[in-house]
Amino acid sequence: xxxxxxxxxxxxxxxxxxxxxxxxxxxxxxxxxxxxxxxxxxxxxxxxxxxxxxxxxxxxxxxxxxxxxxxxxxxxxxxxxxxxxxxxxxxxxxxxxxxxxxxxxxxxxxxxxxxxxxxxxxxxxxxxxxxxxxxxxxxxxx
Numbered sequence: 001x002x003x004x005x006x007x008x009x010x011x012x013x014x015x016x017x018x019x020x021x022x023x024x025x026x027x028x029x030x031x032x033x034x035x036x037x038x039x040x041x042x043x044x045x046x047x048x049x050x051x052x053x054x055x056x057x058x059x060x061x062x063x064x065x066x067x068x069x070x071x072x073x074x075x076x077x078x079x080x081x082x083x084x085x086x087x088x089x090x091x092x093x094x095x096x097x098x099x100x101x102x103x104x105x106x107x108x109x110x111x112x113x114x115x116x117x118x119x120x121x122x123x124x125x126x127x128x129x130x131x132x133x134x135x136x137x138x139x140x141x142x
Contacts (some may be wrong), residue, residue, distance in 0.1 A: 018102055019066040020073060021045065029062065041067070048072050048089035048100075072100045077107060 021029070026045050030038055043049050044064060048071030056064060068089065075085035082097060091097045 017063075017066065017069070019061075019063070019069065020102055020104065021062055021066055021070045025062070026070070040064075044068070045071060046074075048075075050090070069100045069102050072097070073102050073104070076101060 026041075030041055030045075033041055041064075044067035048068040050068070072085055072089050072091070075088065076082065080088070082101075085091075085101075086097050089100075091100065
């Protein structure tokens with residue numbers, strides 16, 4: 001029986017990598033590897049699995065572990081729910097999920113474009129329904 005659970009001070013991680021493997025880079029790496037290495041790369045890229053083969057470093061700029069961030073980010077961008085992405089990639093906590101999910105500038109731009117299209121659609125729907133598209137909201141009170 002344990003009388004007391006020890007407390008372990010957890011240090012804040014300040015060296016978290018943010019590297020992702022772009023799809024074109026992945027394809028070039030995949031095509032350059034021998035079949036045994038290619039299998040590990042493909043599985044890592046699509047599932048975010050931990051290192052499967054003795055591949056600590058794929059090339060000068062990519063670590064195998066970068067595939068874990070890439071896979072998780074790709075799953076979210078493909079429309080998987082966060083829970084589904086966590087289950088597939090083996091993430092156990094929200095903190096680890098947040099650390100591995102990288103939101104790229106490209107993704108932020110896409111989301112901005114989606115929001116703009118959504119708002120345009122709302123404006124068009126308002127016009128079709130005979131609404132004044134905000135004219136009353138912008139009018140001065142007299």
